[in-house]
Amino acid sequence: MIQPEKERLYLDYAATWPMRPEVWEAMGAELRHGFNPASAHAPGRRAHRCLEVARGRIADLLGCPRSSVCFTGGGTQSDNLAILGFVRSHAGHAEHPGRPGRSPRVFVSEIEHKACLEAADRGAVEGARVARIPVDGSGTVDLAWLRRELATDPDAPTLISVMWANNEIGTVQAMGDIVELGHEYGALVHTDAVQALGKVDCDLERTPVDLLSATAHKLGGPVGIGLLYRRPGVTLEPLSYGGGQERSMWPGTQNPIGATGFAAALALALEGREAEVARWTALRDHLEARIRAEIPDARIHGGDAPLRMPNLVSAGIPGCDSGAVLVSLDFEGIAVSGGSACGSDSSVGSDVLDAIGITSDLPYAAVRFSFGHETSRADIDAAADALARVAARVVALTA
Ligand SMILES: Cc1ncc(COP(=O)(O)O)c(C=O)c1O
Incomplete structure (x- = not known):
């Protein structure tokens, strides 16, 4: 006999946050207009407007220019773009080991999500010097260690990648201190804010990270859309080519309906x-x-x-x-x-x-x-x- 489905208690919001009704309403209104935003005809132009309205809304909520918001397919893709995009933008140095001290350095914390750890490992294969920042028993990164390491080669192009909040144990890092330290040594600072955004105060003015990864499905939006925030002036090498979308940073047909859901979810999360x-x-x-x-x-x-x-x-x-x-x-x-x-x-x-x-x-x-x-x-x-x-x-x- 088939048993009736039991009432379930969902306590796995860190895996995926259930989509909020206001979000599917916002997306539903756009569903039948789901055309290619790159098309020049009227349906395409409408899709383009929809995408850009969502981008503008997200930029306003984050407090950054619209051009700083690069849509991707999710947090993993944003993390890869930040880390490998940095490494590859210095590939010329990495390919010339005869210029010691100038190949890029990447510091990732020991407790990063695999998206960052494995992107950094790949960066090492491509010539970057990669090191893992130790954490203490609470999962908090060791800033004294980081300072010592940064001081050993202050002229090398350096990226520090530390997640704002950890997905397994919930430790939140003092991102303001990390940014201050990184900038003191001329490093760029990336944060995987996939878990933090909407729950922790991620104000870009107070905490001026250079790169920030986020994803919609961890805050009540749809799966399959994320973003990489890039502070104006920060350059990255794209990881894929063709099409020119997202200022060539993340080319491929864009997802206006997903972006609409992302904007609606972020607004709700920040409001409450x-x-x-x-x-x-x-x-x-x-x-x-x-x-x-x-x-x-x-x-x-x-x-x-x-x-x-x-x-x-x-x-x-x-x-x-x-x-x-x-x-x-x-x-x-x-x-x-x-x-x-x-x-x-x-x-x-x-x-x-x-x-x-x-x-x-x-x-x-x-x-x-x-x-x-x-x-x-x-x-x-x-x-x-x-x-x-x-x-x-x-x-x-x-x-
Ligand atoms: C901290 C963190 N970073 C990155 C990701 C990957 O995000 P996405 O599932 O959107 O690729 C996750 C998802 O589990 C995460 O918790």
Whole structure:
């Protein structure tokens, strides 16, 4: 017999934020006008207007010129464009090892998303000198280390890429300090603000990063559209060629309907941000208190970071198999994400948890709860109850 679909509790907003009704309404109004904005005819011109209205709205919300907003297909593409675009714009130097000290340098934090880590690794293959900035036990980058490294070769073209907020443990970096330090040494600063935008204050005037990656689906917009903000005057080498769209930075037929959704989602996120941050912080603290009360040996990863995401809790439960916990929570109707800490010699596990020093020879479950505009205190209590039940069951099975 087919069972009726169970009421689900979605607590995985950091993976994808459910699209907000106002966003699909805004996109719906444009759906039947979804033509190619590069076409010269009337439908094409209308699509072009729609794209440019969205770009203008986003630029106003970010507080930057429209020409600084380059639409891409998402956060991964924006991160690659920032890092590899920087490396390739200095490729002439990289190809001439006879000019030591002038090949580009890229510093990425140890806890970056794979989009940045792997783009930087690729940059190393193409001649850049790449180093990973260590973090402390809370996931906060070591600025003293960075200062020492920057001072060793102050004339080299340098990019620092540090995510504004971490997607696994929610640590928020002091981006203002990072930008100040980077600029003191003439470096460009890129930030992956995919998780931060709409939740953390990402004011470009107060925190003048040079490059910023964002994506619509992490703030209530559609999947498949992102952006790279580029401060006026910052040059990058494009990663692909043909067509000339997005000022040749990201050529290919553009997505006016996605851009419309992105603009609507960003407006909503920023409009309600301060009130929501206060509400989420209370929910976060309540969830952590409940987890600590129910599972006394649980850890809260990144819990002692000076700056944290208001809507994300990463809990670690020793003696518990990660897969079993996630599957059991799914059976209970609760959608969350994992992450696991294994022995440092293990190939399966989370680089982020390794970087903050969580290693374990025993099974260790890491569960990430992330929430948003639809989450209530009752939802948080239901999740804490379910986690306590599931952890007790899995620990008993694992023992
Ligand atoms: C911090 C961070 N950067 C980049 C990405 C990739 O974004 P997208 O899914 O839009 O490619 C993600 C998505 O998980 C993320 O959390």
